[in-house]
Amino acid sequence: MKRNPAFVKLTQWEHWHTFAYYMPLFPFFIWRSLKAGHPIFYTIANPAILFAGSGTESKFKTLDLLPEPLIPKSFLFTTNDSVSELPNHMKKKGFNFPIIAKPDIGFRGYLVKKIDSIQGLKNYLKHVEEDVIIQEFIPYDNELGIFYHRIPGQKKVKSPP
Numbered sequence: 001m002k003r004n005p006a007f008v009k010l011t012q013w014e015h016w017h018t019f020a021y022y023m024p025l026f027p028f029f030i031w032r033s034l035k036a037g038h039p040i041f042y043t044i045a046n047p048a049i050l051f052a053g054s055g056t057e058s059k060f061k062t063l064d065l066l067p068e069p070l071i072p073k074s075f076l077f078t079t080n081d082s083v084s085e086l087p088n089h090m091k092k093k094g095f096n097f098p099i100i101a102k103p104d105i106g107f108r109g110y111l112v113k114k115i116d117s118i119q120g121l122k123n124y125l126k127h128v129e130e131d132v133i134i135q136e137f138i139p140y141d142n143e144l145g146i147f148y149h150r151i152p153g154q155k156k157v158k159s160p161p
Contacts, residue, residue, distance in 0.1 A: 018108055060104050060133050074135040076104060083122055086134070095136040104131040 009015040033039045048065055050057035060076045073095045077086070090096060101124050102112040111128055114137060115121045125132065150157045 014109070021108070056105060058104050059102070059106075060131075063133075072100075072135045072138055074133055077125070077132045077134050079129065079131060083125060086121060087118060090134065093136075098137040100133075100135045100137050101125075101128075102133050102135070103128060104133055 013021060033041060049062055060074070063071050063074065073093045075089050075093055077089070090099070097118070098114055098116045099121070100112065101115050101121060103110060106112075113124055115124055121134075
């Protein structure tokens with residue numbers, strides 16, 4: 001059964017405009033910053049990721065923190081790279097179309113696109129004037145994120161209350 005795209009965008013927060021998502025959280029963020037005594041208190045949450053993964057870090061460098069079997073085949077296409085070399089890079093990495101292209105720096109799905117051809121990729125790169133991660137497309141029906149935390153110095157994960 002196909003879902004109505006308008007209904008999906010309205011009911012699933014990951015499809016909301018950035019302003020609509022973050023604006024209601026702003027008063028809470030201010031309150032927590034005052035309580036913590038520092039405006040960027042949240043950056044200690046992920047100390048291995050620049051600014052705790054707030055959208056200003058390199059996604060490609062963050063991928064290097066994961067074990068290799070968990071990382072999709074990918075490479076970084078920089079603004080200095082030649083578009084004519086793209087097929088060679090993809091062949092060297094062992095994947096073909098469709099692919100996922102996304103800016104190295106960004107958040108909430110900013111300019112993430114599934115691309116089905118070399119011409120589509122060239123068109124995408126004409127409009128994105130920043131470094132881009134080219135990744136194999138993984139055709140799973142569902143995607144999920146795992147929130148993991150533990151107290152520094154403790155060996156076991158403690159379940160949240």
